[in-house]
Amino acid sequence: MVxxxxxxxxxxxxxxxxxxxxxxxxxxxxxTAVLRRESDRQRLEQLFGWRLSAYYxxxxxxYRRWRHFLPFRFASxxxxxxxxxxAAWVREEARLLGSTTEVANRLAALIEQPTVSILIPIxxxxxxxxxxxxxxxxxxxxxxxxxxxxxxxxxxxIIRSVLIQCQSRDARVKVFSLPTPTDGATVLNHALxxxxxxxxxxxGQHDTLAPHALYEVVRRxxxxxxxxxxxxxDTIDAAGRRSAPFCKPDWSPDLCGSSLYACxxxxxxxxxxxxxxxxGAAYAESLEYDLLLRCAEHSKRVxxxxxxxxxxRHSQHELKNGFPPLQGEGEKTPGVNxxxxxxxxxxxxxxxxxxxxxxxxxxxxxxxxxxxxPCTFRVHRQVRGTPLISIIIPTRDRLxxxxxxxxxxxxxxxxxxxxxxxxxxxxxxxxTLSYLSSISHRVIRDxxxxxxxxxxxxxxxxxxGEHLLFLNNDVEVILxxxxxxxxxxxxxxxxxxxxxxxxxxxxxxxxxxVVLGMxxxxxxxxxxxxxxxxxxxxxxxxxxxxxxxxxxxxMARKAVYExxxxxDERLAVTFNDVDLCLRLxxxxxxxxxxxxxxxYHHEARSRWYQPPRSAEVExxxxxxxxxxxxxxxxxxxxxLEREDFSFDLDRAxxxxxxE
Numbered sequence: 339m340v341x342x343x344x345x346x347x348x349x350x351x352x353x354x355x356x357x358x359x360x361x362x363x364x365x366x367x368x369x370t371a372v373l374r375r376e377s378d379r380q381r382l383e384q385l386f387g388w389r390l391s392a393y394y395x396x397x398x399x400x401y402r403r404w405r406h407f408l409p410f411r412f413a414s415x416x417x418x419x420x421x422x423x424x425a426a427w428v429r430e431e432a433r434l435l436g437s438t439t440e441v442a443n444r445l446a447a448l449i450e451q452p453t454v455s456i457l458i459p460i461x462x463x464x465x466x467x468x469x470x471x472x473x474x475x476x477x478x479x480x481x482x483x484x485x486x487x488x489x490x491x492x493x494x495x496i497i498r499s500v501l502i503q504c505q506s507r508d509a510r511v512k513v514f515s516l517p518t519p520t521d522g523a524t525v526l527n528h529a530l531x532x533x534x535x536x537x538x539x540x541x542g543q544h545d546t547l548a549p550h551a552l553y554e555v556v557r558r559x560x561x562x563x564x565x566x567x568x569x570x571x572d573t574i575d576a577a578g579r580r581s582a583p584f585c586k587p588d589w590s591p592d593l594c595g596s597s598l599y600a601c602x603x604x605x606x607x608x609x610x611x612x613x614x615x616x617x618g619a620a621y622a623e624s625l626e627y628d629l630l631l632r633c634a635e636h637s638k639r640v641x642x643x644x645x646x647x648x649x650x651r652h653s654q655h656e657l658k659n660g661f662p663p664l665q666g667e668g669e670k671t672p673g674v675n676x677x678x679x680x681x682x683x684x685x686x687x688x689x690x691x692x693x694x695x696x697x698x699x700x701x702x703x704x705x706x707x708x709x710x711x712p713c714t715f716r717v718h719r720q721v722r723g724t725p726l727i728s729i730i731i732p733t734r735d736r737l738x739x740x741x742x743x744x745x746x747x748x749x750x751x752x753x754x755x756x757x758x759x760x761x762x763x764x765x766x767x768x769x770t771l772s773y774l775s776s777i778s779h780r781v782i783r784d785x786x787x788x789x790x791x792x793x794x795x796x797x798x799x800x801x802x803g804e805h806l807l808f809l810n811n812d813v814e815v816i817l818x819x820x821x822x823x824x825x826x827x828x829x830x831x832x833x834x835x836x837x838x839x840x841x842x843x844x845x846x847x848x849x850x851x852v853v854l855g856m857x858x859x860x861x862x863x864x865x866x867x868x869x870x871x872x873x874x875x876x877x878x879x880x881x882x883x884x885x886x887x888x889x890x891x892x893m894a895r896k897a898v899y900e901x902x903x904x905x906d907e908r909l910a911v912t913f914n915d916v917d918l919c920l921r922l923x924x925x926x927x928x929x930x931x932x933x934x935x936x937x938y939h940h941e942a943r944s945r946w947y948q949p950p951r952s953a954e955v956e957x958x959x960x961x962x963x964x965x966x967x968x969x970x971x972x973x974x975x976x977x978l979e980r981e982d983f984s985f986d987l988d989r990a991x992x993x994x995x996x997e
Contacts, residue, residue: 837887
C-alpha cells in the first residue's frame with residue numbers, strides 16, 4: 339500500500355488508532371470515573387469547611403511546585419515505600435501476557451500473517467550481548483520471521499562462530515558477509531535485497547526484543563493497513579535489568595522533527611523502503627532516522643504500537659555520566675565499541691543533516707538548530723511576510739495585571755505588526771475605566787455575564803488580523819521572539835492552533851500542552867515541573883503535537899477559527915479551548931506546542947479558581963468521551979492522576995487486558 343509523496347496535511351488522520359466512537363468499554367469506565375469525581379467535588383463544596391480549603395489548595399500548589407527539590411516525595415504510595423511501579427510491571431508482564439495456549443490462540447486469530455525480515459548489521463559486537471539479541475529473535479512467539487545478519491567489517495572468529503551457531507539452530511537465520519569491509523548502509527541494503535519478508539524490522543546488535551514484539555507489530559499493521567510502525571521501549575543495563583520506560587505518543591510529525599523518538603522498534607513495508615531508495619550511506623550514524631524521515635514522506639499513515647517491545651542497551655557508566663536513555667542514542671558499550679560522548683555527537687550531527695535534507699525535499703523554508711540535549715532539534719521556520727496578528731485580551735478590573743501584560747507586549751516583542759483588542763467584561767473600578775479610556779488599543783465593551791467563549795468570539799469578528807492570538811490578561815512576555823515562535827507554526831496550512839510554554843512566577847511550568855483525561859477531562863502537561871528541569875525525555879522543551887493547548891495563549895489563523903465556528907459558547911468557563919482544538923483536529927489540523935514562545939502566567943489572579951461546572955464536564959464527556967479516555971498524544975501506560983508522565987502500573991495492566 340505504498341503511497342506517492344503527500345503533503346503533511348494529507349497525512350494527518352484523527353484519531354490515530356481509534357475512531358471517534360472508540361472503545362466503548364474504556365470510554366464508559368472513564369465517564370463513570372469522571373462523574374464520580376465531579377459528584378465528590380460537589381458534595382465537598384457543601385461542607386462548612388469548603389471555604390477554608392482555599393488555604394489548603396494554596397499549600398498544595400506550593401508543595402507541587404517545590405516537591406522536585408525535596409529530598410523525599412509523597413506523590414504516591416509507591417514513592418513512600420520505595421516501590422518502583424515499572425519494576426513491578428516487569429515482574430508481572432510475563433504472567434499478564436498469558437499462557438502458551440492463550441498466545442497460540444491470539445496468533446491463530448490473525449487474518450494476515452506476513453513475514454517480517456529482521457536486519458542486524460554486525461560491527462565489533464560484545465559477544466554475550468549479541469547472543470542475547472539473537473536469542474530474543476529466536477524466542478519470538480510470532481513464527482513468520484527471518485533474521486539477516488550482515489558483517490560490516492571483518493569479524494573475529496569467535497563472533498563468526500556465534501553467528502554460524504545461530505544459523506545452525508534455525509533455518510530462518512541467514513548470515514552473510516561482503517567481499518571487503520564496508521559500512522552499515524551497504525550491509526543493510528544488501529540485506530534488504532536478500533529479504534523475502536513483506537516487512538523489514540531493524541534491531542541493534544546489542545538490543546533485544548520482547549517475546550511478543552513481532553506479534554504486536556503484525557497485529558497493528560494489518561489492523562491499520564499501514565506501511566510503517568514504531569513501538570515503546572525501555573533500557574537494559576549490563577546486568578540485564580530493565581528500567582527507564584519510554585512510553586511514546588502516537589505519530590507526532592513535529593516531535594519527529596524535534597527528536598529521534600519514533601525510530602525503535604521500527605518496522606517498514608519492504609516495498610516502501612525500496613521506493614525511497616533504501617538506506618542512505620551519507621547518514622551512517624543515523625540510518626534509522628533518515629529512513630524514517632524519507633518513508634514518512636511517502637506513507638499515508640504511521641502506526642504507533644503502544645507496547646514496550648524494544649529494550650535498548652545502555653551501560654551503567656553512561657547513565658551515571660549524563661547519557662540519558664533517550665531514543666536514538668547510538669550503541670555505546672563499556673570497553674567494546676564505546677564511542678562515548680563523541681559517538682553521540684556524531685549521531686547528532688548526522689541526524690541534524692538528515693532532518694535538514696528532509697526539509698529541503700519538502701520545500702520548507704526552515705533551518706535546523708540544536709535542541710536542549712544531543713539528538714534533539716528545533717526546526718526554526720521562516721515567517722512569510724509580515725501578516726497582521728490580532729491579540730485578543732479579555733479583562734475585568736485588576737488593572738495591575740492588564741497593565742503589566744500590555745507593557746510586556748509593547749516593550750518586549752520584536753514582531754511589531756500586531757493590533758491589540760481588549761474586551762472589557764464589566765470593569766467597574768475607576769482606575770481601570772480611566773486606563774482603558776486612555777490607551778491607544780481598541781477596547782470592546784461587553785457587560786453581559788462572564789462567558790470566555792463569547793468574549794473571544796465577539797472580538798474575533800472585529801479583528802482585522804490574518805492570525806488571532808487569544809491571550810489572558812494575567813500573562814507576561816518573557817522571550818522577545820514569542821510572537822514569531824507562534825506565527826511560524828500558525829502560518830502552516832496543516833496547523834490549526836499553536837500554544838506556548840507558560841511559567842508560574844517562581845519558574846515552574848504552568849502549561850506545556852494539554853493531556854486529555856488527566857484528572858478528569860483534561861490537564862496541563864508537566865505542570866509544576868521546574869522549567870530548568872529536563873522533564874520526561876525533554877518533552878517540555880521540544881516542539882511537538884498535542885490534542886489541545888490552553889487559550890491563555892493560543893494562536894490560530896482567523897480563517898481556520900471561523901471554519902469551525904469559533905469557541906463553543908455553551909462552554910462558558912472551562913474546556914472551550916480544549917473543545918476548539920478537538921474540533922480542529924477532527925478536520926485534519928495539527929495542534930502544535932512550542933516552548934520557544936515563553937511567557938509567565940499569573941494564573942487565575944483576575945478571577946479566583948472556579949472548578950469545572952457539571953454541565954461543561956458532561957458536555958465534554960458526551961462529545962469527546964472516547965478521546966478523553968485515550969488521548970492519542972499521551973501514552974496509555976502513563977498516569978492520569980499526576981502531570982509528571984510517570985509510569986502507571988494499573989493502566990499498564992489494563993493495556994494488556996484489552997487483548
